[in-house]
Amino acid sequence: MIARRCMGLAIMLLPLLLPAPSPAGDDGFQARRLAMVERQIEDRGVSDPKVLAAMRKVPRHLFVSREAVSEAYEDRPLPIGYGQTISQPYIVAFMTEALKLTGGEKVLEIGTGSGYQAAVLAETAGRVHSIEIIPELHRSARKRLAGLGYGAIQLKETDGYYGWPDQGPFDAIIVTCAAGHIPPPLVEQLGPGGRIIIPVGQPWMVQSLVLADKDASGRVRTRSLMQVRFVPLVRERE
Numbered sequence: 001m002i003a004r005r006c007m008g009l010a011i012m013l014l015p016l017l018l019p020a021p022s023p024a025g026d027d028g029f030q031a032r033r034l035a036m037v038e039r040q041i042e043d044r045g046v047s048d049p050k051v052l053a054a055m056r057k058v059p060r061h062l063f064v065s066r067e068a069v070s071e072a073y074e075d076r077p078l079p080i081g082y083g084q085t086i087s088q089p090y091i092v093a094f095m096t097e098a099l100k101l102t103g104g105e106k107v108l109e110i111g112t113g114s115g116y117q118a119a120v121l122a123e124t125a126g127r128v129h130s131i132e133i134i135p136e137l138h139r140s141a142r143k144r145l146a147g148l149g150y151g152a153i154q155l156k157e158t159d160g161y162y163g164w165p166d167q168g169p170f171d172a173i174i175v176t177c178a179a180g181h182i183p184p185p186l187v188e189q190l191g192p193g194g195r196i197i198i199p200v201g202q203p204w205m206v207q208s209l210v211l212a213d214k215d216a217s218g219r220v221r222t223r224s225l226m227q228v229r230f231v232p233l234v235r236e237r238e
C-alpha cells in the first residue's frame, strides 16, 4: 500500500524532474548562441544586422567535432578534425562584416572546413562557392550543409590557391587559411569594386588579416585590419 502510494508520487514528480522542452524553433542551444552574439560579437563592435542575424541563426554546435559540442559557443577556435579548426565566432563575424555584403553578391571562400563560414555567407550574400583541399572535410561539409538546408552552396575539392576561374568574377573572396601572399589568381577573379579578406603571414605564427579592395579601374589597395592566427593554406603538391 505504502509502496503503491510512493510509486504514484514518483510518477507525479517525474514531469518536474525532466528538463523543460525547448520552445518551438529552439534547438536547445539558442540561449547560448544569443549570448555569444551579444557578448563576443556585438560588444566588440560588429554591428551589421545581416551578419548578426546570421550568427544568431547558424547552429555552430552542428559544425564542430563531437567532443567540442559543449564548447561550440565559447570565445575561441575549435577542432573540426584533420588538424583543422573553425575560427572563433568573433573572427567569423568580423571577416564577414568586412566584406560589406548586402545580399546579392557572388562570393568565393577558400577553406570550407566544416562549412560554418560558408553557411554564414549563405545567410548574408547571394551565391556562395567554397573550396576545400582535404577530401574528407569537403565530403562531410557537403553532407552537413545539405542536411541543414544549405544545399545551394557550391562546393569543390581542390587547391583553392587557383580560385574557381570558370565561376568568377566574384564580388567578394574570403580566405580562411593563412597564405604567405595574396594568391594572384584570386585577385584576378575579383570583380571591379570587389573585396578580398585573407590572413597573410608565416604558417603557425601570428598573421595580418588583410583586406584588399579592387576599384572600378582594377587597381588594388590593401590594408591590414588586425593580427590573427589561422591554420596554413597548403598547396596541392606539398
Ligand code: SAH
Pocket: 080, 084, 085, 086, 087, 110, 111, 112, 113, 114, 115, 116, 117, 118, 131, 132, 133, 134, 137, 158, 159, 160, 161, 176, 177, 231, 232, 233, 234, 235, 236
Ligand atoms: N572556414 C572553415 C574553417 C577553415 S580551417 C569553417 O568555417 O569551418 C581552414 C581550412 O582551409 C581547412 O579545412 C584546410 O584544409 C583548408 N585549406 C588549407 N589549404 C587549402 C587550399 N590550398 N585550398 C583549399 N582549402 C585549403
